[in-house]
Amino acid sequence: MGSRPADEVLDAAAAGVHYSALRLDELNINGSMTGEEQPTTSGVENGHQEPFVIGVAGGASSGKSTVCKMIIDQLRDQRVVVVTQESFYYGLSDEELVHVHDYNFDHPDAFDTELLLSCMENLKYGKAVDIPNYNFKTYKSVASARKVNPSDVIILEGILVFHDSRVRDLMNMKIFVDTDADVRLTRRIRRDTIEKGRDIKTVLDQYSKFVKPAFEDFILPTKKYADIIIPRGGDNDVAIDLIVQHIRTKLGQHDLCKVHPNLYVIQTTYQIRGMHTIIRDAATTTHDFIFYADRLIRLVVEHGLGHLPFKEKQVITPTGSVYTGVEFSKRLCGISVIRSGESMENALRACCKGIKIGKILIHREGDNGKQLIYHNLPKDIANRHVLLLDPILGTGNSAVQAISLLLKKGVQETNIIFLNLISAPQGVHVVSKRFPRVKIVTSEIEFGLNDDFRVIPGMGEFGDRYFGTDDYQSSTPFFCDDKNRVSLPPFTLLHPTPFHIHTAAAAAAASSVSASSGAMNSVIAKLASLLTDEYTHLKGVKSGIRWLRDELSTMNAVLQRLGDMDDDQIDVQTKEWRNKVRELSYDIEDCIDRFLQKHSGGDANANFVRKMKKLWENHQIGDEIKQLKARVLEEKERHDRYKITDQLIDLVSNMCAWILEYQPCTSKPKTLWALISLGNR
Numbered sequence: 001m002g003s004r005p006a007d008e009v010l011d012a013a014a015a016g017v018h019y020s021a022l023r024l025d026e027l028n029i030n031g032s033m034t035g036e037e038q039p040t041t042s043g044v045e046n047g048h049q050e051p052f053v054i055g056v057a058g059g060a061s062s063g064k065s066t067v068c069k070m071i072i073d074q075l076r077d078q079r080v081v082v083v084t085q086e087s088f089y090y091g092l093s094d095e096e097l098v099h100v101h102d103y104n105f106d107h108p109d110a111f112d113t114e115l116l117l118s119c120m121e122n123l124k125y126g127k128a129v130d131i132p133n134y135n136f137k138t139y140k141s142v143a144s145a146r147k148v149n150p151s152d153v154i155i156l157e158g159i160l161v162f163h164d165s166r167v168r169d170l171m172n173m174k175i176f177v178d179t180d181a182d183v184r185l186t187r188r189i190r191r192d193t194i195e196k197g198r199d200i201k202t203v204l205d206q207y208s209k210f211v212k213p214a215f216e217d218f219i220l221p222t223k224k225y226a227d228i229i230i231p232r233g234g235d236n237d238v239a240i241d242l243i244v245q246h247i248r249t250k251l252g253q254h255d256l257c258k259v260h261p262n263l264y265v266i267q268t269t270y271q272i273r274g275m276h277t278i279i280r281d282a283a284t285t286t287h288d289f290i291f292y293a294d295r296l297i298r299l300v301v302e303h304g305l306g307h308l309p310f311k312e313k314q315v316i317t318p319t320g321s322v323y324t325g326v327e328f329s330k331r332l333c334g335i336s337v338i339r340s341g342e343s344m345e346n347a348l349r350a351c352c353k354g355i356k357i358g359k360i361l362i363h364r365e366g367d368n369g370k371q372l373i374y375h376n377l378p379k380d381i382a383n384r385h386v387l388l389l390d391p392i393l394g395t396g397n398s399a400v401q402a403i404s405l406l407l408k409k410g411v412q413e414t415n416i417i418f419l420n421l422i423s424a425p426q427g428v429h430v431v432s433k434r435f436p437r438v439k440i441v442t443s444e445i446e447f448g449l450n451d452d453f454r455v456i457p458g459m460g461e462f463g464d465r466y467f468g469t470d471d472y473q474s475s476t477p478f479f480c481d482d483k484n485r486v487s488l489p490p491f492t493l494l495h496p497t498p499f500h501i502h503t504a505a506a507a508a509a510a511s512s513v514s515a516s517s518g519a520m521n522s523v524i525a526k527l528a529s530l531l532t533d534e535y536t537h538l539k540g541v542k543s544g545i546r547w548l549r550d551e552l553s554t555m556n557a558v559l560q561r562l563g564d565m566d567d568d569q570i571d572v573q574t575k576e577w578r579n580k581v582r583e584l585s586y587d588i589e590d591c592i593d594r595f596l597q598k599h600s601g602g603d604a605n606a607n608f609v610r611k612m613k614k615l616w617e618n619h620q621i622g623d624e625i626k627q628l629k630a631r632v633l634e635e636k637e638r639h640d641r642y643k644i645t646d647q648l649i650d651l652v653s654n655m656c657a658w659i660l661e662y663q664p665c666t667s668k669p670k671t672l673w674a675l676i677s678l679g680n681r
């Protein structure tokens with residue numbers, strides 16, 4: 001293996017610098033509440049990450065500060081600061097002081113909102129600010145302002161923090177504390193008499209003259225802006241828990257998720273970072289690339305499936321107990337964007353048994369232009385939820401083409417989930433702006449695009465790295481008729497290498513347009529092309545290839561018919577059989593590919609025969625064919641037991657017999673046998 005497993009990479013990292021997700025040393029929550037200066041370490045030094053801004057509004061003495069304190073208590077591993085609107089009260093002039101009982105402290109004009117706005121903007125964009133220090137006894141700001149550093153979470157609390165739309169717009173979450181008026185009045189009397197040293201008559205006069213009317217005129221009308229309304233304030237533990245949970249989710253997310261609520265970046269872990277490190281490394285072998293890409297793709301697919309609608313379902317467990325769970329929608333399909341999107345199909349099949357998968361081929365024109373040239377979608381796609389598969393979201397042009405087609409075919413925008421491994425912010429913006437209801441699920445957000453519109457840092461040409469075709473770029477043209485049928489030129493062993501059938505997107509389109517057939521289409525196309533090639537003059541080869549092509553075509557027709565049915569229309573044994581035959585088709589294709597890859601370059605005939613013999617001797621061909629035969633026979637036995645599709649099983653076993661008949665045992669390999677078995681597995 002060319003690279004180390006993620007676990008080893010992680011161990012090595014742990015032996016050196018240790019990274020902790022917690023930053024307890026930077027915590028000064030109490031300081032932020034009491035006005036003490038806070039530590040100057042900030043997220044800005046490590047690259048600015050926008051803080052999560054929460055607004056907490058509600059009537060005086062409703063419990064706003066208490067709710068803030070409860071949120072902070074639960075977010076002890078985050079840097080949180082609280083800014084109170086009270087700090088921005090205008091100081092009273094001498095004349096106003098004389099008539100202080102006529103001053104309305106509950107009116108929006110009592111606050112210096114411009115200063116509040118500028119402080120909040122600075123904090124939001126990563127700058128430290130000085131917050132005024134208001135004194136309730138002198139009714140003036142005192143000289144020692146409070147220094148507040150940018151943090152992960154900023155809470156702005158006050159009776160009228162939702163009043164000004166500019167301040168509101170800075171908030172990521174708006175909470176309204178909704179407490180009964182009598183409770184608020186009782187608390188106010190206690191607080192103003194005990195803490196502020198005011199007499200009860202003054203408190204009640206102020207309440208009836210200003211506090212109550214202002215609540216009704218200015219505070220209550222802002223309740224409609226709230227995302228969350230908390231009845232009973234600090235008594236409502238459930239609400240606080242949910243809020244904190246939401247904040248934690250948001251904090252774990254990329255800033256883009258705050259801008260585009262349709263974007264979901266899977267929660268990162270050091271395992272995920274380790275896997276990304278391997279697949280992004282240009283030196284990683286194809287084998288490792290596939291292994292770790294598959295692991296990541298599986299995570300993205302699982303996360304994406306979590307966005308499907310579900311309904312409650314109860315089942316009886318083996319202990320006779322009732323388990324109340326959920327059941328997800330079965331009206332699903334996957335659509336892969338050829339070619340790299342096909343790398344995600346296996347993960348989707350592994351998660352959703354028997355899922356239908358269609359294909360879309362988008363051709364890159366120049367640097368940035370894209371043209372949709374082929375598609376093969378389930379007929380009833382309009383009624384399905386669609387998981388759109390493409391590992392890289394770059395400019396967003398391909399995604400826009402693909403999604404536009406799905407919408408044209410009647411798919412609901414809300415029913416599309418676009419799954420990819422990495423996304424460039426540009427692509428996210430483009431897709432989200434055009435289709436805000438399409439969910440994008442990805443595992444990492446990239447820095448951006450370079451001048452060639454390639455994703456940076458990226459991972460190179462995903463399809464070439466995944467299918468191992470980095471060195472086999474093809475410029476072979478393909479043709480598309482007005483019915484979207486792609487016709488391929490026959491490929492040759494001489495030049496370019498035959499393996500280009502795997503690299504040409506059009507070939508992929510023609511070769512494997514339906515999940516129902518596994519790799520059958522591809523195998524048949526390759527066999528057809530082989531019929532035109534040079535080694536068919538070897539005795540028996542041509543008739544053998546033709547026979548196999550025809551047999552597989554018949555099998556394929558049945559597989560396609562099964563593919564037109566939904567999973568729940570097919571009985572279990574037939575399904576199992578179908579899946580096994582599909583698997584077999586992949587293995588046959590694999591053998592053909594390895595054969596073609598090894599024999600590219602135009603061997604002279606004598607050379608070719610010698611090489612065949614050598615490979616036969618060196619590469620356990622016998623073992624491999626025995627395994628294939630055993631699998632075919634196993635399928636036949638299974639069929640005999642369940643009486644599935646007689647015709648198909650006969651075909652498979654005929655194929656096996658044919659392969660064995662031509663097993664090379666002399667110096668001259670006779671047949672297709674060579675196609676089935678070269679190379680170590």
Ligand SMILES: Nc1ncnc2c1ncn2[C@@H]1O[C@H](COP(=O)(O)OP(=O)(O)O)[C@@H](O)[C@H]1O
Nearest residue numbers: 059060061062063064065066187191233234235
């Ligand atoms: N749930 C509660 N139960 C009892 N007292 C409370 C509760 N919530 C707040 N208080 C008290 O009421 C007063 C006002 O609460 P506070 O949170 O400061 O309200 P606000 O910030 O909205 O003015 C405080 O003295 C506080 O201790």
Ligand SMILES: Nc1ccn([C@@H]2O[C@H](COP(=O)(O)O)[C@@H](O)[C@H]2O)c(=O)n1
Nearest residue numbers: 059060061089105106136139158159211
């Ligand atoms: N000098 C002042 C300033 C304000 N008030 C009252 O405070 C209330 C707002 O504070 P909360 O903590 O309760 O939100 C508001 O009702 C003002 O009337 C005051 O009495 N004196």
